[in-house]
Structure formats: structure tokens, C-alpha cells
Amino acid sequence: MRERYDPEQIEGxxxxxxxxxxLFQASDDPGRKKHYLLEMFPYPSGKxxxxxxxxxxxxxxxxRYKMMRGYNVLHPMGWDAFGMPAENxxxxxxxxxAKWTYDNIGYMKSQLKRMGFSYDWDRELATCDVxxxxxxxxxFIKMYERGLVYRKKALVNWCQECQTVLANEQVEAGRCxxxxxxxxxxxxxxxxxxxxxxxxxxxxxCDKLPGWPEKVIxxxxxxxxxxIGAEIDFPLEDGDGxxxxxxxxxxxxxxxxxxxxxxxxxxVLELCKGRREEAEVRSFVEKVRRQDLIMRTAEEMExxxxxxxxxxxxxxxxxxxxxxxxxxxxMEYGTGAIMAVPTHDQRDxxxxxxxxxxxxxxxxxxxxxxxQATMTGAYTGDGIMVNSPPFDGMDNRxxxxxxxxxxxxxGVGRRAVNYRLRDWQISRxxxxxxxxxxxxxxxxxxxxxPEEDLPVVLPLDVEPKESGRSPLPDxxxxxxxxxxxxxxxxxxxTDTMDTFVESSWYFSRFTCPDYDxxxxxxxxxxxxxxxxxxxxxxxxxxLHLLYSRFYTKVLRDMDIGSFDEPFINxxxxxxxxxxxxxxxxxxxxxxxxxxMIERYxxxxxxxxxxxxxxxxxxxxxxxxxxxxxxxxxxxxxxxVHELRNYLSEQPxxxxxxxxxxxxxxxxxxxxxxxxxVTEDIERFHFNTAIAAVMELVNHIYQxxxxxxxxxxxxxxxxxTLESLALLLSPFVPHIAEELWEGLGKxxxxxxxxxxxxxxxxxxxxxxxxxxxxxxxxRDRLLIPASAEEQEIRERALASPKVKRHIEGKAVKKxxxxxxxxVNIVCA
Numbered sequence: 136m137r138e139r140y141d142p143e144q145i146e147g148x149x150x151x152x153x154x155x156x157x158l159f160q161a162s163d164d165p166g167r168k169k170h171y172l173l174e175m176f177p178y179p180s181g182k183x184x185x186x187x188x189x190x191x192x193x194x195x196x197x198x199r200y201k202m203m204r205g206y207n208v209l210h211p212m213g214w215d216a217f218g219m220p221a222e223n224x225x226x227x228x229x230x231x232x233a234k235w236t237y238d239n240i241g242y243m244k245s246q247l248k249r250m251g252f253s254y255d256w257d258r259e260l261a262t263c264d265v266x267x268x269x270x271x272x273x274x275f276i277k278m279y280e281r282g283l284v285y286r287k288k289a290l291v292n293w294c295q296e297c298q299t300v301l302a303n304e305q306v307e308a309g310r311c312x313x314x315x316x317x318x319x320x321x322x323x324x325x326x327x328x329x330x331x332x333x334x335x336x337x338x339x340x341c342d343k344l345p346g347w348p349e350k351v352i353x354x355x356x357x358x359x360x361x362x363i364g365a366e367i368d369f370p371l372e373d374g375d376g377x378x379x380x381x382x383x384x385x386x387x388x389x390x391x392x393x394x395x396x397x398x399x400x401x402x403v404l405e406l407c408k409g410r411r412e413e414a415e416v417r418s419f420v421e422k423v424r425r426q427d428l429i430m431r432t433a434e435e436m437e438x439x440x441x442x443x444x445x446x447x448x449x450x451x452x453x454x455x456x457x458x459x460x461x462x463x464x465x466m467e468y469g470t471g472a473i474m475a476v477p478t479h480d481q482r483d484x485x486x487x488x489x490x491x492x493x494x495x496x497x498x499x500x501x502x503x504x505x506x507q508a509t510m511t512g513a514y515t516g517d518g519i520m521v522n523s524p525p526f527d528g529m530d531n532r533x534x535x536x537x538x539x540x541x542x543x544x545x546g547v548g549r550r551a552v553n554y555r556l557r558d559w560q561i562s563r564x565x566x567x568x569x570x571x572x573x574x575x576x577x578x579x580x581x582x583x584x585p586e587e588d589l590p591v592v593l594p595l596d597v598e599p600k601e602s603g604r605s606p607l608p609d610x611x612x613x614x615x616x617x618x619x620x621x622x623x624x625x626x627x628x629t630d631t632m633d634t635f636v637e638s639s640w641y642f643s644r645f646t647c648p649d650y651d652x653x654x655x656x657x658x659x660x661x662x663x664x665x666x667x668x669x670x671x672x673x674x675x676x677x678l679h680l681l682y683s684r685f686y687t688k689v690l691r692d693m694d695i696g697s698f699d700e701p702f703i704n705x706x707x708x709x710x711x712x713x714x715x716x717x718x719x720x721x722x723x724x725x726x727x728x729x730x731m732i733e734r735y736x737x738x739x740x741x742x743x744x745x746x747x748x749x750x751x752x753x754x755x756x757x758x759x760x761x762x763x764x765x766x767x768x769x770x771x772x773x774x775v776h777e778l779r780n781y782l783s784e785q786p787x788x789x790x791x792x793x794x795x796x797x798x799x800x801x802x803x804x805x806x807x808x809x810x811x812v813t814e815d816i817e818r819f820h821f822n823t824a825i826a827a828v829m830e831l832v833n834h835i836y837q838x839x840x841x842x843x844x845x846x847x848x849x850x851x852x853x854x855t856l857e858s859l860a861l862l863l864s865p866f867v868p869h870i871a872e873e874l875w876e877g878l879g880k881x882x883x884x885x886x887x888x889x890x891x892x893x894x895x896x897x898x899x900x901x902x903x904x905x906x907x908x909x910x911x912x913r914d915r916l917l918i919p920a921s922a923e924e925q926e927i928r929e930r931a932l933a934s935p936k937v938k939r940h941i942e943g944k945a946v947k948k949x950x951x952x953x954x955x956x957v958n959i960v961c962a
Contacts, residue, residue, distance in 0.1 A: 136877030142736025175671030218634030269590035270654035293321035298603035325562030346704030360555025381469035390497035410444035568631025783849035
């Protein structure tokens with residue numbers, strides 16, 4: 136063992152050793168208890184950033200700890216390699232997306248290896264590899280055959296900058312989740328996954344995920360958005376047909392005085408066609424389509440609309456209701472149409488006031504009487520039904536059920552459940568993605584590519600266009616093909632799949648990446664899945680995590696797997712920030728992991744990222760904190776180097792009375808630290824686990840020079856230093872390996888069992904403290920001998936026997952005799 140700590144030499148040495156021994160290669164062994172640990176795989180964007188480092192360091196602690204606890208650990212890594220980020224970056228750098236992607240994969244892989252992460256590289260996969268997306272195309276076809284994939288023309292979210300469609304979940308505050316450019320509405324034909332077929336199960340199983348953060352569960356429930364109510368048909372006044380609305384407040388139907396359609400509703404332009412209002416309506420629709428969906432429904436947003444020049448009929452009152460289109464109604468919710476009840480909905484109230492539309496009160500609050508002529512706002516609470524024959528006098532909550540029955544009896548409505556969730560639009564008009572395996576024939580129509588003709592390979596001998604538009608539609612060698620049914624001329628689908636399709640099942644493919652007979656091998660899949668611990672950012676709460684849950688259920692129903700959910704436990708780690716701001720190139724506050732490794736080594740970089748904040752909190756990167764972690768590792772090195780010549784593997788007594796007090800206190804500190812670190816790792820409290828190890832090191836430094844060199848002392852030092860190396864190994868594995876070897880060990884520290892604390896060793900020696908009130912004995916307390924004066928005073932005052940005698944009295948002073956007595960003096 137060298138005298139000086141040299142991270143560069145040590146880390147390279149042990150990384151080579153781990154690779155040669157294949158220490159992290161997972162074996163498919165059903166006889167062993169498994170632990171599948173996975174961090175969300177990265178986009179091969181060019182270089183790792185500190186957010187990556189933190190995420191993967193968190194996962195590596197758990198993986199190494201579980202290995203030392205005897206688990207068969209699967210800890211794989213791969214690359215989310217398709218999609219717009221790679222394509223856009225390749226365009227900017229004037230290279231092909233394939234070259235850009237694979238070059239980045241090579242570089243980022245070398246960075247991960249330099250950090251010493253315990254990945255099973257034999258399972259590495261990239262979603263842009265044909266061997267991966269071939270099976271994704273097969274799953275698409277199986278979903279198509281089951282009716283879970285369909286094509287339709289729809290008003291979609293269109294990012295002009297990225298030149299592609301976005302799913303609803305990929306639009307954030309009216310902007311593209313990738314480039315942050317404005318999102319418009321555009322009518323296009325595209326392919327959809329019928330995720331709504333699983334809406335109820337996705338919602339139900341939210342309550343079966345106790346290992347997920349409550350915030351993520353709440354976000355998913357809100358996005359699925361289940362509402363229970365009724366669908367009601369409002370016949371058009373002049374013409375056939377009706378407008379169907381979904382409402383959760385059928386109790387207010389008698390107060391509906393006008394109808395509002397979303398500007399995107401297909402009836403808007405149809406109903407105003409040929410009327411004098413048509414030009415105004417068309418202008419309004421175009422204006423609203425460019426507005427942000429979130430802002431349109433915000434309370435502070437001014438409610439605007441235009442009359443379509445026609446009316447519908449309230450099916451229960453017969454009232455003629457003017458039909459408007461307005462900015463506050465969204466096509467994404469319900470049917471895209473609402474019955475407006477201005478007396479009992481604030482948005483409707485504001486709109487009715489602005490456009491002078493009549494109002495009718497149909498629910499009176501208990502003990503009050505509302506007058507629509509003098510109301511200053513909508514009444515949205517419960518109460519008694521009025522102006523609603525034959526339901527007048529009923530409690531409005533009871534009336535909901537009665538009115539639902541009445542609607543069904545009259546044939547003008549029905550009970551209904553609505554979900555906010557919409558089907559997943561997966562067609563992307565970009566090049567760098569998995570081709571959709573569909574063929575169009577003028578005679579036979581839409582045909583899935585036969586399984587034996589898979590994969591549909593993305594051609595690599597073509598360059599993406601600078602505009603971002605896909606070159607595939609213009610590539611005859613790709614487009615022109617043969618119909619699998621009639622063998623006539625046909626053409627291929629030129630859209631590619633949303634990159635979130637790839638990331639919706641990669642975790643399952645990691646269990647059998649070499650399997651070539653289908654997407655997944657049942658036996659290995661069932662052994663490893665579901666993932667025991669998944670780690671990633673909360674920004675994926677709706678997108679990736681919801682899609683992955685859906686995809687898992689689809690594969691289950693195809694009898695490919697038997698599990699219902701992909702991830703048992705989920706940790707959403709915080710961001711890495713600098714001076715309170717998120718790291719970004721534009722702000723110039725990026726910390727380069729390569730620079731950190733060069734200056735301090737991988738172990739220091741890992742240590743600070745784990746110590747500076749709990750995993751779920753944001754980490755504020757501080758250079759002085761990195762320096763502190765570096766100094767700590769030097770202190771550990773010097774300590775072990777100094778004491779390694781004073782060790783003995785001879786067993787020592789484990790009974791307090793058989794060891795000198797100073798040696799027993801060291802043993803006690805060691806075993807308390809083992810207990811603390813073990814519990815904290817289990818709870819992901821890595822920062823406090825590391826702090827406990829630091830306290831142990833400080834304690835050793837404070838006591839080592841006062842302890843006489845005896846055979847007993849050497850035996851205690853042996854246990855102490857071995858425990859120190861073992862406790863450090865999940866956090867800083869390179870230095871732990873070197874220290875372990877320096878202690879005479881011939882096998883890797885990760886092959887050693889995790890240390891177990893001894894209950895007898897952590898038991899505190901106790902003393903009897905007498906508690907008096909005004910000099911009279913009131914209680915006797917057993918107190919740990921190590922307790923400080925403040926703790927003893929607090930426990931004395933907290934004693935129920937003492938409380939009875941000081942209640943209502945002022946404590947003037949407390950007399951303390953160390954290790955013997957507390958006397959509380961009251962007025």
C-alpha cells in the first residue's frame with residue numbers, strides 16, 4: 136500500500152480488475168434471490184453531465200450494497216438512442232445521426248467506466264440497433280392485430296421547429312418538451328396506441344405502488360383524470376343531430392342556458408357555414424388555436440367567444456340555447472362541448488355576464504335565497520334543488536342520481552365515465568426513429584408488414600434534411616415495396632415511432648438482450664422482472680413512466696409476461712444546481728465530470744454528489760464541498776496506512792467486561808456506525824450514512840494515540856479498519872478496494888459480506904439517576920452513561936411522575952449532579 140493516496144493510479148487499476156474478473160456480470164440463477172436495480176438510461180447526447188453522475192452514483196451505491204448482502208444483482212446500462220435530440224445535434228454538427236449517436240455512445244461509455252459504476256456491460260443495448268427495434272416492430276404488429284393500434288386523422292400538436300407531431304404529454308405549457316418552441320394545432324393522419332383501453336387499470340394500480348413517491352402517483356392520477364357523470368344529448372334546433380356533452384354536474388342541467396364548443400370541435404365550422412357569423416368564427420378559431428392550452432383554462436384568462444348563429448335545445452327544459460365557441464373549452468376534455476350553467480360555474484358566469492346571456496339559479500344554499508339578477512359570482516356549493524321540476528326540494532347530491540335515471544328513462548342521456556387521458560399519438564415525421572411496419576396498397580388498403588419480413592430497416596445511406604423534414608418520403612428505394620396480400624405495387628409508411636416507444640420496454644429487454652427468437656424470453660423475464668428499484672428524474676412522471684406501465688400491461692395481455700407493473704420502487708432524484716440555478720450551457724455554469732475526475736478522481740466526485748444532499752433533493756454544487764470530500768479520502772488513506780502495521784486477525788473478546796474501556800468504546804462506535812450506515816442505505820439517506828462514517832474516522836483519530844499497543848488493541852484495530860473499508864465500498868469503491876487489499880485481503884471487497892452489527896456491542900452502559908422535585912424523590916431513571924447533561928435534564932422533566940408535581944408551577948432552577956441526581960426547584 137502506497138504512502139500517498141493517488142486516485143488516478145488506484146482507480147484505473149481496480150476498473151481493469153473488475154472488468155477482467157467480470158465482477159458485475161449478472162447470472163440468470165433462479166435459485167438466488169434477485170435484485171434488479173436500474174437507472175433511466177441516457178440519450179447519447181455527447182457527454183455526461185453532473186446530473187447523470189449523481190443519478191448513476193445513487194444507483195451504484197444500492198447495486199454494490201445489495202451484492203454485498205448476497206443478492207443476485209442485475210445492474211445494466213444502455214442508450215435511448217433514437218429521437219429528435221440526436222437528429223438535431225447531428226444536423227448542427229453536419230454529420231449523420233447514426234455516426235453522431237454511436238460516437239457519443241463510445242465516449243459516454245468510457246466516462247461511465249471511469250466513474251467505476253458496476254454495470255453489466257454484456258447486456259448493453261442501444262434502441263437504434265436493428266436487433267432492438269426489430270422486436271418493437273413485431274410488438275406494434277401484435278398490438279395492431281389486437282385493436283390497440285389504429286390510424287386516424289386528428290388535430291394534433293405540431294412543433295414547427297422540430298417539424299413533427301407531439302403527444303399531449305409532450306406539450307408543456309404550450310411548448311415542445313424538447314426544444315421549448317411554440318406548439319400549434321395541425322390536422323394530420325397518424326398512428327395511435329389505444330392507451331385509453333387501460334385507463335381504468337392504470338388508475339386502479341396507482342394505489343398498488345407503495346414504493347412510488349406520492350407526488351408521482353398524484354401526477355399520474357391527475358393526468359388519467361377519471362370523472363364520473365353523465366353524457367347528455369342536446370338536439371340541434373335547425374337540422375338533424377345533437378351535441379353531446381359530458382358533465383359531472385347533471386344536477387345543474389335545468390340551469391343550462393347556453394352551449395359552448397371548443398374551437399377545435401369539428402361542429403364549429405360546420406354549424407356556422409353559410410351564416411353571417413362564419414368569417415368571425417373562422418378568425419376566432421385561428422386565433423385560439425395559437426394560444427397556450429394551459430393559459431386558455433387559467434382563472435385569470437379573459438373568457439372570449441363568438442356566437443355560431445344557431446341554437447340547440449335543452450332536452451329537459453326545452454329551452455333554446457345559443458351555441459358559442461370559446462377559448463376556455465378544450466377538445467381534450469370530455470366531448471369538447473359543455474353545457475354552460477352560469478349561476479353555478481364561475482367561468483360560465485363570467486362569460487354570460489360579458490355576453491349578456493340569461494342565468495337561472497337551480498341550487499339554493501341552505502338558509503339562503505340566491506337571485507340571479509344580483510349575483511356577483513357563481514354558487515358552486517351544495518344545496519337544495521329549485522327551478523328543476525320534478526326535482527325541486529331535493530338535496531342536489533341525491534338529485535344527481537335521480538336526474539341520471541331520468542335522462543336514461545327519457546333516452547336523452549346516460550351515465551358515463553370520462554378520462555382526461557387521450558390515446559398516444561406515436562407517429563413522428565422525422566427520420567431518426569424506428570420505422571412503423573405498415574404498408575399501404577391501393578387495392579388491399581392498410582397492411583401490416585408480415586413477421587417474416589421484419590425488420591423494416593431504417594436506411595442509413597440518406598442524410599436528414601436541414602429543415603428537419605424526413606427524407607424517407609422522397610426515398611424511392613424505401614417507400615416502394617410489394618403488398619404482402621396481392622403482391623402488387625405498394626408503399627411503406629414513412630413516419631417513424633415516437634422515441635418513448637423504445638423506452639417503454641427496454642427494461643424488460645435487459646433481462647434477455649441476446650434472445651433472438653422474439654422480443655423477450657419468458658423464463659429470464661419472469662426471473663428478473665419487475666425492476667426492484669428504478670431511479671430517474673421526476674420530469675418523467677407522466678411521459679415515460681405512464682407509457683412504461685401501459686406497455687407492460689399490453690405485453691402481459693399478450694402472455695409475454697405475467698407481472699402487472701414494471702417498477703416496484705421508484706426514486707426521483709433532485710437536480711444538480713449551481714448557486715441556486717439549474718446547470719446549463721447558456722448560463723455558463725456547467726461542471727464537467729471529466730474535469731472533476733482529472734482533478735480529484737472518480738471517488739471524490741461520487742462522494743460529494745452523494746454527501747451534499749439527500750437523493751430526492753436538489754444538490755447545489757460547491758467547489759469547497761468537493762475539496763472537503765477529497766480531504767476526507769486523504770484522511771482515511773493516512774489513517775489506514777498508519778495503523779495497518781498494528782493489526783492482528785486474532786479474535787478478540789466480544790463481552791464488555793473482557794475489554795478495556797477505551798477499546799470497548801471503539802468497538803461500540805464501529806458497530807453503531809455499521810447499524811447507522813446499513814439503515815441509512817436502506818432508506819436512501821446516503822448523506823447521513825456518509826456523515827456517520829466521517830464521525831467514525833474522526834473518533835479513531837481522536838483516540839488512536841491514547842491506546843496502548845497490545846494484542847487486544849491490534850485485534851480491535853483489525854475489525855475497525857476492515858469495517859471502515861466495507862462501509863465505504865458502496866460509496867467510494869476504488870479506494871475501498873485498495874484499502875481492503877492493503878489489509879491483506881486477496882479477493883475483491885465487493886465479494887465480502889456486508890458487516891453486521893452486534894446488539895451487545897451497541898448496547899449502552901446505563902446509570903441510575905435520581906430525580907427530585909424540591910428535594911423530594913419523585914422518580915428514578917436509567918440513562919445511557921454517555922448521555923450529556925442536557926439530555927438527562929430533558930428526560931427528567933419529561934417523566935410522567937415528575938410532571939404531576941411540577942404542573943402549573945414555575946421551574947426556578949435545576950440542580951444537576953453528574954451521573955447521580957437532578958433536583959428540580961419549583962416556586
